[in-house]
Amino acid sequence: xxxxxxxxxxxxxxxxxxxxxxxxxxxxxxxxxxxxxxxxxxxxxxxxxxxxxxxxxxxxxxxxxxxxxxxxxxxxxxxxxxxxxxxxxxxxxxxxxxxxxxxxxxxxxxxxxxxxxxxxxxxxxxxxxxxxxxxxxxxxxxxxxxxxxxxxxxxxxxxxxxxxxxxxxxxxxxxxxxxxxxxxxxxxxxxxxxxxxxxxxxxxxxxxxxxxxxxxxxxxxxxxxxxxxxxxxxxxxxxxxxxxxxxxxxxxxxxxxxxxxxxxxxxxxxxxxxxxxxxxxxxxxxxxxxxxxxxxxxxxxxxxxxxxxxxxxxxxxxxxxxxxxxxxxxxxxxxxxxxxxxxxxxxxxxxxxxxxxxxxxxxxxxxxxxxxxxxxxxxxxxxxxxxxxxxxxxxxxxxxxxxxxxxxxxxxxxxxxxxxxxxxxxxxxxxxxxxxxxxxxxxxxxxxxxxxxxxxxxxxxxxxxxxxxxxxxxxxxxxxxxxxxxxxxxxxxxxxxxxxxxxxxxxxxxxxxxxxxxxxxxxxxxxxxxxxxxxxxxxxxxxxxxxxxxxxxxxxxxxxxxxxxxxxxxxxxxxxxxxxxxxxxxxxxxxxxxxxxxxxxxxxxxxxxxxxxxxxxxxxxxxxxxxxxxxxxxxxxxxxxxxxxxxxxxxxxxxxxxxxxxxxxxxxxxxxxxxxxxxxxxxxxxxxxxxxxxxxxxxxxxxxxxxxxxxxxxxxxxxxxxxxxxxxxxxxxxx
Numbered sequence: 001x002x003x004x005x006x007x008x009x010x011x012x013x014x015x016x017x018x019x020x021x022x023x024x025x026x027x028x029x030x031x032x033x034x035x036x037x038x039x040x041x042x043x044x045x046x047x048x049x050x051x052x053x054x055x056x057x058x059x060x061x062x063x064x065x066x067x068x069x070x071x072x073x074x075x076x077x078x079x080x081x082x083x084x085x086x087x088x089x090x091x092x093x094x095x096x097x098x099x100x101x102x103x104x105x106x107x108x109x110x111x112x113x114x115x116x117x118x119x120x121x122x123x124x125x126x127x128x129x130x131x132x133x134x135x136x137x138x139x140x141x142x143x144x145x146x147x148x149x150x151x152x153x154x155x156x157x158x159x160x161x162x163x164x165x166x167x168x169x170x171x172x173x174x175x176x177x178x179x180x181x182x183x184x185x186x187x188x189x190x191x192x193x194x195x196x197x198x199x200x201x202x203x204x205x206x207x208x209x210x211x212x213x214x215x216x217x218x219x220x221x222x223x224x225x226x227x228x229x230x231x232x233x234x235x236x237x238x239x240x241x242x243x244x245x246x247x248x249x250x251x252x253x254x255x256x257x258x259x260x261x262x263x264x265x266x267x268x269x270x271x272x273x274x275x276x277x278x279x280x281x282x283x284x285x286x287x288x289x290x291x292x293x294x295x296x297x298x299x300x301x302x303x304x305x306x307x308x309x310x311x312x313x314x315x316x317x318x319x320x321x322x323x324x325x326x327x328x329x330x331x332x333x334x335x336x337x338x339x340x341x342x343x344x345x346x347x348x349x350x351x352x353x354x355x356x357x358x359x360x361x362x363x364x365x366x367x368x369x370x371x372x373x374x375x376x377x378x379x380x381x382x383x384x385x386x387x388x389x390x391x392x393x394x395x396x397x398x399x400x401x402x403x404x405x406x407x408x409x410x411x412x413x414x415x416x417x418x419x420x421x422x423x424x425x426x427x428x429x430x431x432x433x434x435x436x437x438x439x440x441x442x443x444x445x446x447x448x449x450x451x452x453x454x455x456x457x458x459x460x461x462x463x464x465x466x467x468x469x470x471x472x473x474x475x476x477x478x479x480x481x482x483x484x485x486x487x488x489x490x491x492x493x494x495x496x497x498x499x500x501x502x503x504x505x506x507x508x509x510x511x512x513x514x515x516x517x518x519x520x521x522x523x524x525x526x527x528x529x530x531x532x533x534x535x536x537x538x539x540x541x542x543x544x545x546x547x548x549x550x551x552x553x554x555x556x557x558x559x560x561x562x563x564x565x566x567x568x569x570x571x572x573x574x575x576x577x578x579x580x581x582x583x584x585x586x587x588x589x590x591x592x593x594x595x596x597x598x599x600x601x602x603x604x605x606x607x608x609x610x611x612x613x614x615x616x617x618x619x620x621x622x623x624x625x626x627x628x629x630x631x632x633x634x635x636x637x638x639x640x641x642x643x644x645x646x647x648x649x650x651x652x653x654x655x656x657x658x659x660x661x662x663x664x665x666x667x668x669x670x671x672x673x674x675x676x677x678x679x680x681x682x683x684x685x686x687x688x689x690x691x692x693x694x695x696x697x698x699x700x701x702x703x704x705x706x707x708x709x710x711x712x713x714x715x716x717x718x719x720x721x722x723x724x725x726x727x728x729x730x731x732x733x734x735x
Contacts (some may be wrong), residue, residue, distance in 0.1 A: 141165030324349025573649030
């Protein structure tokens with residue numbers, strides 16, 4: 001006979017639409033199970049939950065009921081609570097958006113049916129069909145499993161300005177009919193399927209805001225550009241904050257990537273299209289790596305970019321015109337590097353970069369001409385296009401670029417004359433146009449460039465004289481004009497006003513240095529380095545004094561008080577059998593005659609051209625040391641007795657009129673300190689003896705005396721210095 005029934009569990013919790021089994025044990029009065037006992041089951045509210053003959057409970061809708069198990073005269077009951085399948089997801093939403101701080105959170109988190117919670121609509125099975133929490137103070141992110149509410153068709157959360165993060169991708173699986181997220185910070189992912197789903201929603205309202213997927217986008221860069229071989233890749237691919245990844249900086253307030261600096265980091269491969277997904281990027285530096293392929297046009301979408309250095313890589317193809325969309329770009333470096341194959345014209349779209357301050361395009365096969373559209377680069381300070389195949393010249397319209405400080409256009413194929421507007425650039429600091437084919441004259445008015453310090457124009461096809469006002473460029477420091485054979489005429493006298501000039505180079509040109517005292521004084525006092533021939537060099541008779549080396553076109557100063565070799569180069573305009581005539585040289589110091597040197601006739605035939613390498617083919621003589629003094633001038637008379645046939649065209653006087661000034665410098669003594677070293681091992685005193693007996697005229701100092709511009713060598717003898725090394729008799733040092 002049944003005496004008692006036990007139920008397991010005694011408290012039943014079941015999700016609406018789900019089942020749970022309750023087990024009944026029928027016991028006799030000895031607490032022994034009755035295996036063949038018959039049990040009947042009943043639910044107190046079958047609209048909430050039902051129970052079958054086996055004790056299987058089925059939840060139908062949210063609510064509470066009880067079930068009773070009966071066997072013979074005994075029975076027992078268990079409570080049943082039926083919950084919505086969506087309750088847990090709703091609680092995730094509540095907790096994730098700070099539900100306790102909502103404007104209205106009635107019913108949320110209680111045992112009441114979810115359909116009675118504020119803003120929630122549920123069907124008869126307690127499945128959520130709609131959520132309307134508009135303007136309710138939600139703060140946080142929607143839960144990723146929001147799509148588990150399979151019957152949800154309406155989601156309205158507009159007006160919650162602190163609601164952020166991605167719209168859950170799990171919603172894609174639902175039949176959403178209404179989605180309103182306007183006035184929030186909810187964002188959408190780039191996935192094409194998600195975007196298609198969002199576009200297909202019948203009623204949708206909300207601003208498009210791309211989600212921050214920069215962590216995965218950075219890893220796309222890492223994979224595409226050989227990240228495993230990078231020199232520095234600390235924290236890449238880890239869960240560390242992005243600002244701790246090598247080369248990455250983020251904005252403190254938004255956390256978005258603003259700097260990618262991976263220069264000289266052994267990158268390889270190609271720049272992937274994912275580079276476009278950093279909308280807040282301000283600095284991109286991938287320079288001097290081994291990146292290949294074409295420069296992706298997607299870079300043109302980085303409209304916040306301020307600086308881009310991608311030079312020094314073996315790219316191929318052309319410059320994408322899309323780079324012209326980088327409206328905030330201030331610094332651009334392209335070209336250079338081993339294997340670089342960039343080519344093609346410079347896109348005129350680069351003229352749209354009206355914030356650009358520095359443009360560097362170099363060592364590439366760019367061709368065509370400088371675009372006229374560059375006249376729009378009104379902020380440009382540095383224009384560098386070097387080592388390319390561009391031709392033409394500087395567009396006339398670029399004269400409006402008043403902030404230009406540096407124009408560097410060397411090693412191209414430019415040929416057009418320089419425009420006159422260069423002299424109107426008040427900020428121009430350097431003009432570097434060497435190694436082109438630029439024709440014509442340096443522009444008149446160049447001297448009006450008040451800030452110009454450096455003028456480098458070697459190896460072009462410049463012609464004519466220098467601008468008369470060049471000396472008005474008062475800050476000019478360096479002028480290099482070598483290799484322009486058609487430049488001609490004397491340097492303008494205005495150049496004597498240049499007080500900051502340091503270097504003047506005009507070799508292989510027709511330019512010459514006036515022999516006026518004022519010009520000579522300026523050259524000697526202002527310039528530390530110059531190379532330019534003297535005006536008035538004779539065509540058929542030249543002469544110079546030399547001590548070690550000398551040049552007919554670019555005279556080397558002499559050391560005062562040292563003897564010098566006089567060489568006179570006599571030539572005839574035609575072949576002749578006439579012998580070398582006698583020569584008389586008269587020397588003056590400070591206007592007074594101090595010496596006359598008569599060189600007898602020679603035994604060689606007069607040559608038709610200067611033979612500088614043959615001493616016997618030029619009359620020569622040693623001029624005493626006392627004659628070689630500052631203020632020296634000389635006059636050379638060839639064939640003073642008039643014995644030569646005038647038809648030979650031999651010049652009779654050097655110079656033709658007046659006197660030739662000779663540059664002589666008074667050089668102070670050279671002080672040479674000799675330090676003898678004495679070994680502590682063997683106490684060898686040989687070096688001490690050598691130093692004590694040293695004389696400036698010893699053979700060991702012959703090269704010092706004769707090859708250096710030294711008038712007098714004075715020896716200072718230092719006390720001996722002890723050394724632990726073994727020394728020889730020549731163990732001494734000079735300083």
